[in-house]
Amino acid sequence: MKICVHGAGAWGTAVAVNAAARHEVTLWARDAAQADAMSAARENTRYLPGLALPASLAVRAGDIAQAQAGADLVIVATPMAALRDQLIALRGTSAQVAWLCKGVEPALDASPTAYGLLAHEIWAQVAPELKAGVLSGPSFAQEVAEGRPTALVAASPHAGVRDALVEAFHGPALRVYANDDIVGVEVGGAVKNVLAIATGLCDGLALGLNARAALITRGLAEMTRFGLALGARADTFMGLSGLGDLVLTATGDLSRNRKVGLLLAQGRTLAQAVDSLGHVAEGVYCARTVVQRARGLGIEMPIAEGVVALLDGQVSPRDAVAALTGRDPVPESVQAGSAPRHSS
Secondary structure, eight states: OEEEEEOOSHHHHHHHHHHHTTSEEEEEOSOHHHHHHHHHHTEETTTEEEEEOOTTOEEEOSOHHHHTTTOSEEEEOSOGGGHHHHHHHTTTOOSEEEEOOOSOOOOSSOOTTOOOOOHHHHHHHHOTTSOEEEEESSOOHHHHHTTOOEEEEEEOSOHHHHHHHHHHHOSSSEEEEEESOHHHHHHHHHHHHHHHHHHHHHHHTTOOHHHHHHHHHHHHHHHHHHHHHTTOOGGGGGSIIIIIHHHHHHHOTTOHHHHHHHHHHTTOOHHHHHHHHSSOOHHHHHHHHHHHHHHHHTOOOHHHHHHHHHHTTSSOHHHHHHHHHTSOOOOSOTTTTOOOOOOO
16 A cells, blocks of 8 residues: 655654555655655654664655555644645545544634534534545554554545545554544544643642542543533543543543643643643644534533633633532433534
């Protein structure tokens, strides 16, 4: 199989390294200087320092059409904000396409009713003719690049895309499971980033393991309510891209979103927290959009609401936690406060 990976950040490099052991892989970098440096050093010193790139992995910049010529599978490994332009540029390709980003696009206009889109909604809007999907699940790029055991989900309404992702990446260390519920997989991948900020805040304030468990559990209920309202299946949220990704991102020390919550609890400003990461923390950028859309759907997401108030500087870390713990009791139900389910 011939694979082209767009984006030489941590995730793009990690999946390219993984696939290069079995396939012909080109890693395309937007920055020519970065591509030259990676080719010369055989290492991505900025995003995955110390990891040797296999000799079979080609790193290129420049004409992206030339880099992906003849590719059977194109992987878009850019931040969420760049996905729309990437999909537009891929119009007309015969290759199967999949993206790695997890999040929600910011609203394209400032009207009160505007809201950001999930990746599959952007795809339907700008390039519906593409055979496309998402590769998601509980995974840190560093561990995938090192060949540590990992399980991912290949989600698409197209069986050919799911099959191509399994063929490209499934192996002894990296297991890939197919799922046709792309809505649920993408909601899980986006909302868990927001919830991880809240969990980092909880841990940064030393509230204890009981509090962390409660926050993750109620966060899963919020995620599920939101997903059901968009047409997802409930069982998806008990799988790798729901519960699995939430637990990893909320508790793992490599989680950038969790780190944001920890730093805010320490008194850092949001700008200081984000600047210290060196990578994109998608939860910071999609929290407001998730909450805005949930309100439009009539979905209660108090944890996500608290994260937005914290990120906007409307409340202190301790006040944000106090607002959550001081809520009136409600029945323990995923459906509590949810709108009727409807299609996205």
